[in-house]
Amino acid sequence: MTLHEAIQQVLLKANKALTAKDIAEILNANTWYSKKDGSKIASSQIGARVKNYPLLFNKTNGLISLKSKTGIIPEKTIIKQKRVTVDSLKSDSNLLMKVLMNEKNFKSVSNSEHLIPDQPGLYSIRIKNKMILDNVFSNVLTERNHNIMYIGLASKSLQKRFLNQELRAKGHGTFFRSLGAVLGYIPEKGSLIGKSNQNNYKFSKKDEIKIIDWINENLLINWVTLSENLSEIENKLLKEYFPLLNIAGNPEALKEVRDLRNKCKEIAIGTL
Template identity: 65%
Template sequence: MTLHGAITQILLNTKVAMSPSGIANELNKIKLYSKKDGSAIKSSQIGARVKNYPHLFKKEGTLISLKSKTGVQKINAQIQQKKTSIDSIDQNTNLLVKVLMNEKNFKQASIIENSVPDSPGLYCIRISNPGTLVDSFSKVLKERDHNIVYIGIASKSLKKRFLGQELRAKGHGTFFRSLGAVLGYTPEKGSLIGKRNQNNYTFSQKNEAKIIHWINDNLIVNWVATDNEINSIESGLIREYLPLLNIAGNPGALLELSKLRNNCKTIARG
């Protein structure tokens, strides 16, 4: 809220003319307006702002009151418009989450090749039958009472990040590396030697093909294209659902998964 908007609200609430120091004291008390540096509002600032908005305020002696109903209505409209915009963002966020997590919207990973857009967004990966995983991992999903294995974001392109890297091994997909390790695959020994990044291990082409085949047979996926608050939405969903193969920001991250990934790194580093 602007300072003159805050002054307007104070005068509307009190319904009496007030001195600059009185208005400043009230603003400092209820924090309706805050300065960028966090310091207290001074009466001199109130006087200067009132002087700059003669269509809103009138000053008689040392007392300030509202002058124009039209101006007040305009300020109130701006405040309401801002509140409506914030509510809209919240509603849009809730709608995005509902669309993303609704199981009815999920599709078999094998049939999405030409459907994923080249735009930012969020994605969620589920497993059709948790029993196809080794017992220790399927047991965790049973305890968590869902079949969600991964939630992620694509800051630039769902097509490149989600489809290409995570599901088709075209690049360095965190999910693909984790899934390969869980399925029992390991990288070729020494394949990271001389590489700048000593963490992004990859599997042989033969094993990549097997993992992709497994993905197509066992995983169902969904996504929403958006660039609105995707980082915070992802963080919230990870904390809420504790997806099986998410590590970063996941309170339920599995030690066994980290061990499997570290073993792959050790092998790849030779």
């Protein structure tokens, strides 16, 4: 990763303008970019690189921000100039996917839930230790050579969709329902009888608390804010990683996950 790409990643993750000193401190801590001589990155180096890439960055009152909220500059706006080429700026969706899937960016839910914004975007969920899952599922993650449980999108609000529904059971979270089923929880029998939606089964309040506790202890999360091309980028990621609990759009969706979800639905509608 080049220095200007690393600066983009820092600003995308922070979702706010930062000083050159702030950016240098973050990069020195996470090692996304390392100097050949091994010395620390100086704020002056950040400032110089930002100055050399005026199509990527704004600098106002000492604060550096991205020209584009996504970090992506449309190709038609790129003008060749000294040290700036179309190839160096044509990031497409690759940078966003790198930011989202970089393991160094993942944090525990309890330490980062207050940071999840009320904005649209993409999110990803990893498990700390895949061996705590049933052998069927831990073996699949071993075969796929990753620990990714789920990748999703929030078309309106990461806070409402990702945090509230998927991680805290405040609504109908697809991930939460799948995780609960995989962990062996089942909904109350007949709880969907008379309901208009016969798919959105829920667990008892007592079991929801247990699942949330499990999430806090065992999962790591990351997200990026984005308002355009959400489905396109999500589909690319699903086809590249085959996350364990994704079903829709996942070419390697697990029959075992489908079966457990169907079992929960049948219990909730009273047919099992």
